[in-house]
Amino acid sequence: MTFKFDLPYVMTDLSKSPQLKSLLYLSPGERRRIGEVKGEGSIRQRLLDMGFLPKQDVRLERVALGGAPVWVELNGSHLALRREEAAMILVTNEA
Amino acid sequence: MAEKPNLRIALAGNPNAGKTSLFNVLTGSRQHVGNYPGVTVEKRWGHYKAKNQRIDVVDLPGTYSLTSFSPEERVARDELLHTQHDVVVVVADSTALKRSLMLLVQIMQLGATPVLCLNMSDEAMASGQRIDRKRLELELGFPVIETVGHKGKGREDLIEAIFRATELETSLATPSLGVDLDKAIETLSANIGLSGILAQTKAWVATRLLVGDESIADELGAGIRQESIEEAKAAAELLAKTNDQDISLLVTERYFTFIDRLLEKVVKSPRRSDARARSEAIDRVLANPDLGLPVFGVIMFSIFWITFNLGETPMGWIEDGQGLLSDWVTSLWPEGSDSALRSLLVDGVIAGVGGVVVFLPNIVLLFLGLALLEDSGYMARAAYLMDRVMHRFGLHGKSFVPMMTGFGCSIPGIMATRTLENERDRLTTMLVLPLMSCGARLPIWMLLIPAFFAPPWRAPALWGIYCIGILLAFVLALALRKTVLAGEAAPFVMELPPYRIPTVRALVKKMTERAWIYLRKAGTIILAVSIVLWVMSTYPKKDSYEVDAQIAQGVEFTAKEIEQARGGEDLRYSVAGRLGKAVEPLVEPMGFDWKLGTSMIGAFAAKEVFVANLGIVYSMGETTKDSDDLRNKLSRDYSPLVGFSLMLFLLISAPCMATFAITRRESGSWRWAFLQLGGLTLVAFLISTAVYQIGRLLGAG
Numbered sequence A: 001m002t003f004k005f006d007l008p009y010v011m012t013d014l015s016k017s018p019q020l021k022s023l024l025y026l027s028p029g030e031r032r033r034i035g036e037v038k039g040e041g042s043i044r045q046r047l048l049d050m051g052f053l054p055k056q057d058v059r060l061e062r063v064a065l066g067g068a069p070v071w072v073e074l075n076g077s078h079l080a081l082r083r084e085e086a087a088m089i090l091v092t093n094e095a
Numbered sequence B: 001m002a003e004k005p006n007l008r009i010a011l012a013g014n015p016n017a018g019k020t021s022l023f024n025v026l027t028g029s030r031q032h033v034g035n036y037p038g039v040t041v042e043k044r045w046g047h048y049k050a051k052n053q054r055i056d057v058v059d060l061p062g063t064y065s066l067t068s069f070s071p072e073e074r075v076a077r078d079e080l081l082h083t084q085h086d087v088v089v090v091v092a093d094s095t096a097l098k099r100s101l102m103l104l105v106q107i108m109q110l111g112a113t114p115v116l117c118l119n120m121s122d123e124a125m126a127s128g129q130r131i132d133r134k135r136l137e138l139e140l141g142f143p144v145i146e147t148v149g150h151k152g153k154g155r156e157d158l159i160e161a162i163f164r165a166t167e168l169e170t171s172l173a174t175p176s177l178g179v180d181l182d183k184a185i186e187t188l189s190a191n192i193g194l195s196g197i198l199a200q201t202k203a204w205v206a207t208r209l210l211v212g213d214e215s216i217a218d219e220l221g222a223g224i225r226q227e228s229i230e231e232a233k234a235a236a237e238l239l240a241k242t243n244d245q246d247i248s249l250l251v252t253e254r255y256f257t258f259i260d261r262l263l264e265k266v267v268k269s270p271r272r273s274d275a276r277a278r279s280e281a282i283d284r285v286l287a288n289p290d291l292g293l294p295v296f297g298v299i300m301f302s303i304f305w306i307t308f309n310l311g312e313t314p315m316g317w318i319e320d321g322q323g324l325l326s327d328w329v330t331s332l333w334p335e336g337s338d339s340a341l342r343s344l345l346v347d348g349v350i351a352g353v354g355g356v357v358v359f360l361p362n363i364v365l366l367f368l369g370l371a372l373l374e375d376s377g378y379m380a381r382a383a384y385l386m387d388r389v390m391h392r393f394g395l396h397g398k399s400f401v402p403m404m405t406g407f408g409c410s411i412p413g414i415m416a417t418r419t420l421e422n423e424r425d426r427l428t429t430m431l432v433l434p435l436m437s438c439g440a441r442l443p444i445w446m447l448l449i450p451a452f453f454a455p456p457w458r459a460p461a462l463w464g465i466y467c468i469g470i471l472l473a474f475v476l477a478l479a480l481r482k483t484v485l486a487g488e489a490a491p492f493v494m495e496l497p498p499y500r501i502p503t504v505r506a507l508v509k510k511m512t513e514r515a516w517i518y519l520r521k522a523g524t525i526i527l528a529v530s531i532v533l534w535v536m537s538t539y540p541k542k543d544s545y546e547v548d549a550q551i552a553q554g555v556e557f558t559a560k561e562i563e564q565a566r567g568g569e570d571l572r573y574s575v576a577g578r579l580g581k582a583v584e585p586l587v588e589p590m591g592f593d594w595k596l597g598t599s600m601i602g603a604f605a606a607k608e609v610f611v612a613n614l615g616i617v618y619s620m621g622e623t624t625k626d627s628d629d630l631r632n633k634l635s636r637d638y639s640p641l642v643g644f645s646l647m648l649f650l651l652i653s654a655p656c657m658a659t660f661a662i663t664r665r666e667s668g669s670w671r672w673a674f675l676q677l678g679g680l681t682l683v684a685f686l687i688s689t690a691v692y693q694i695g696r697l698l699g700a701g
Helices: A041-049 B019-027 B069-082 B093-110 B121-124 B133-140 B155-166 B179-190 B194-210 B216-223 B226-243 B248-265 B277-286 B290-308 B312-331 B339-357 B360-376 B378-392 B399-406 B410-419 B423-435 B439-450 B455-482 B506-538 B544-551 B559-573 B575-590 B594-604 B609-621 B628-635 B638-654 B658-666 B670-697
Strands: A030-035 A057-062 A070-074 A077-081 A089-091 B007-013 B044-050 B053-059 B085-091 B112-117 B142-148 B267-269 B493-495
Touching: A030 A041, A057 B093, A077 B093, A077 B360, A077 B378, B007 B019, B007 B069, B007 B093, B007 B155, B007 B609, B019 B044, B019 B053, B019 B085, B019 B112, B019 B155, B044 B155, B053 B312, B069 B194, B069 B216, B069 B423, B085 B093, B085 B155, B093 B112, B093 B121, B093 B194, B093 B248, B112 B121, B112 B133, B112 B155, B112 B628, B133 B142, B133 B248, B142 B155, B179 B226, B179 B248, B194 B226, B194 B248, B226 B248, B248 B267, B277 B290, B277 B378, B290 B312, B290 B360, B290 B455, B312 B339, B312 B360, B339 B439, B339 B506, B360 B378, B360 B399, B360 B439, B360 B506, B378 B399, B378 B455, B378 B493, B399 B410, B399 B423, B399 B455, B410 B423, B410 B658, B423 B455, B423 B658, B423 B670, B439 B455, B439 B506, B439 B609, B439 B628, B439 B638, B455 B638, B493 B594, B506 B575, B506 B594, B506 B609, B544 B559, B575 B594, B575 B638, B575 B670, B594 B609, B594 B638, B609 B628, B638 B670
Parallel strands: B007 B053, B007 B085, B085 B112, B112 B142
Antiparallel strands: A030 A057, A030 A089, A057 A070, A070 A077, A077 B493, B044 B053
16 A cells, blocks of 8 residues: 655755655665664654664565554664654665 | 672663563562553662672663653663662663663763673574673673563572672773774863762763753753863864764764674674564554554453453452441341441441442453553554554654553553653643543443443443543643644654563563552542541431421331431431532532532542442442442432433543642643643533533433
C-alpha cells in the first residue's frame, strides 16, 4: 500500500543535494544509507544519540495507517518515528 | 568484623534495557517492571547487604544519553553530576550494544567508576552474538559482566563486580574522541573551574559546553568559570570548520567511533540478521497498518471479558465467606439485641470493607492482563498504532502508555507522563488521565453493571464505559490543546522492543503486588472511611418513629416492614442522611437521590469507597447483605437510565484525593490540580445531567 504525504517541503527545502531524499519516500522493506540528518536542537540531537548518523544503514519496515508513525530498523533495533522526524533523515541512493 | 561504610551505587541505562529488573534482583525490592520504555520515572532507592556491608542502590530513569531534554534525562543527569557514587552500573541491552554504549561513554567522561552489565545476554546469545567479555574488560579497564535480569541470573556476578570496581586502583582514562577533540576538551577542562565532587566531571562538562548545551551552564551556574563558555564556543567553531561538520554531529560521531572501535575488538560473532524473525512474524499481524487497530480493539475487549467472567466464581466464594462471617458475628449477640458494636462490625466494617474486598479477583485479573501487555512488548506496538489518532487530538503516542497504566491506577499513570519530553504534552496527558477508568473504579462497575444490564450486555457495557472514558479523554485533550495548552507538537521517537514471553515469576509478582496494595487500601483508608460513614449514618438516633405513630393509628405492618421503615427513618435522621439531603438538590438533575449522594461523599477519599458506602447506606436500612442483594435493591430503586447516568458521573467526576495530590506534585502547581478536579467534576455534572434529562424526555427511565 502506498500513502501520499502532504509534506511537499521535504523534497524541496530540507535537502541541498538532489541525490538525497527523505526516509519517508522509501517503500516498506527498502534499505538505504543515511546521507544527512537535518534539523536542529534537541530533536536532532535525540536522533543522533539514537544512532541516526550519516553512513549508517536504515531500513523502512512499515508505515502505520494514515502515513505515520514510520517504523524503521537501525543497527538491529526497531524504532518508530513521526513524519516530522523521519523527514529530517535524508538517505542516499546506496543500499 | 566491623561494619564498613555503606557503598553507594547507581543503576543507569537505556529505557527498556532491564535496569529495573536488575534493581529488583539486587535489592529484592518490589517494583514495577515492564517491557516498554519508561517504567522508572523517578529515582528509586533500595539496598542490599553483601560481605558485611550495606550497599545503597539508586535506580535512575532510562536515558539514551545525558543531553537532558526530557525530565527523566534531567533526573538522571543531575543525580550523576551532583552525587558521588562509588560505582555506576551501566546496564546495556546486549541486543543493541552500540546504542547502549553511547550512555556508557558519557558516564566514563563523567569520571564515574563504572561496571558494565551486558543484560539480556541470553537473547543476544540466542541471536548468535558472541562477545569476548574478558577482552572488553581489558579494553575498558573496569568490570564487565553478563546478566539476564528478568530471570534473576547474574546477581552474584554483579555483586562481585561492584566490589571489584571499588578496588580499582588507578583512575580510569576518559574515552578518546580523536586527537583534535581530546585536545580541545583537555584545554577547556584545565581551566573550567569545577571543584569538589564536580572536578571529576570536567571532561563531560567541557564536551557539553563544546556542543553549546546551555542547560549545563545554567545547571552548574557559578561552578563554571564564565569565560570557559566563550572559549568553548570559539573552540567549537574551529573544530566544526576543520572537520567541515557541525559540532553536535562531530561529537556524536566521535562517541560512536570510539564504540565501533571497541566493538570491532570484542565482538567475535555478530547478531544474525534474522534475530528478530519471530517478532517480525508477529508484527506482520499485530502491527499491520490495516489489521493492527482492530486486533488491538479485540485484545482490549478480551481483557475486559476475562476480568468480568473469570472473576465471578472466586467472587462467589468471597461473598459466601463474608456472609458466614457476618452471620457468625451477628450470632455473638443474643437474638434481637440492639448492640452498637455489632452494628459497627456487621453494617460498618463487614459491609463496607467486605463490599470492596469482593472485587479482588477482578482487580487481579485486570492487572494480569495489563502485565501481559507490558511484559510481552505489545504496549509499545499499541503506542505505535495509536500515535496517529492521539496526535490528532493533541496527545502523543507515548501518552498512550501512561494512559494504559491509568487503567490500573491513575497515580503511576500520572508519574509515567514524565516520559513525555514536551511539557504541554505532559500536562495534557496528566490532566485527562483520570478519565482512564482505574482499578479502583472497577468494583463500582462490577456492582452497577449487573444491576442495570442483562447478562449478554455486561461485558460490552464494561468495555463501553472504558471506551467512553478514552473518547472523552481525547475530546478534553483536544479542548486543552486549543485553549490553555496551545502550542506545537513534540517529536515522537520510540523504541519497539522484540516480543518476549513474560515470565510467570514477573506476572505473579505483579499480581500479588497489586492484590496486596488493594487489600491494604481496603484495610486502611476504606476501613477508616467505612467507620466514619457508619458513625455518620447511625447517629444521632431517633427517639420516636413515624411508623410507630402510624401503628398507633391502627395501620397494619408486617414485622419486616416495621424494621425497614424504622431503619430508613434512622438513616434519614442521621448526619449522613442529612448531608445526603443537603446535596440532593445538586445531584437531582442527574437523577440521583440522597442515598446515592451520601455514598458519593466519601468517594473522594478512594473511589471504591462508593461501593462500601452504598453497602452501608443500604445495610443500615435493611437486614440482609450480600452484593447480589445490594444489586437487586439498586435495580429495584433506580431505573437503568439513572444507573447509566450514575456510572458516567463516577467515571468522569473528581479524581480521588491521591490523584489530586500527585497531579499537584507532578505539574508543580495547584492550578493544574484544581483545574483537573473542578473541570472533570463540572464535565461529569453536565454530561450526566444531559444524559438523564434527555433520556427522560425520550421516555427511558
